[in-house]
Amino acid sequence: MTAKIEAETAIQSLEGWAVDPGEGDAIQKTFRFADFNAAFGFMTRVALMADKRDHHPEWFNVYDRVEVRLTTHDADGVTDKDVDLARFMNEVATAMGARA
Numbered sequence: 001m002t003a004k005i006e007a008e009t010a011i012q013s014l015e016g017w018a019v020d021p022g023e024g025d026a027i028q029k030t031f032r033f034a035d036f037n038a039a040f041g042f043m044t045r046v047a048l049m050a051d052k053r054d055h056h057p058e059w060f061n062v063y064d065r066v067e068v069r070l071t072t073h074d075a076d077g078v079t080d081k082d083v084d085l086a087r088f089m090n091e092v093a094t095a096m097g098a099r100a
C-alpha cells in the first residue's frame with residue numbers, strides 16, 4: 001500500500017492546490033474553464049487516466065467549474081497517488097485552457 005504523507009507536504013510542489021479544511025486528510029483545487037465543453041473535456045481525460053491508475057477523484061461540476069478533492073481511501077489520507085493525479089490534472093487543465 002502507498003504510504004500516507006502530510007497534506008501540507010503534498011501541496012508544496014502542486015500549483016494551485018490547497019489542504020482541504022474539512023474532515024479527513026485531503027487536498028483540493030477548483031478549476032475554471034471557458035465553458036462546460038472544456039470542463040467536461042477535462043473531466044473525461046482525467047477520468048480515463050484515473051481509472052487506468054485505479055485511483056479516482058472526488059469532484060463536483062457546475063458548468064465551467066470543477067471542484068476536486070483528492071485523498072487515498074485505502075490509506076485514509078493523502079499519498080503520492082494523489083500528488084501524481086493532481087499533477088496530471090494540472091497538465092490537462094493547462095492544455096484545456098483552464099483559467100488561472
Ligand SMILES: C[C@H](O)[C@H](O)[C@H]1CNC2=NC(N)=NC(=O)C2=N1
Nearest residue numbers: 054055056057071072073074075
Ligand atoms: C478496489 C480498488 O482498487 C480500490 O477501491 C481503489 C479504487 N480507487 C481509489 N481511489 C481513491 N481515491 N482512493 C482509493 O483508495 C482507491 N482505491
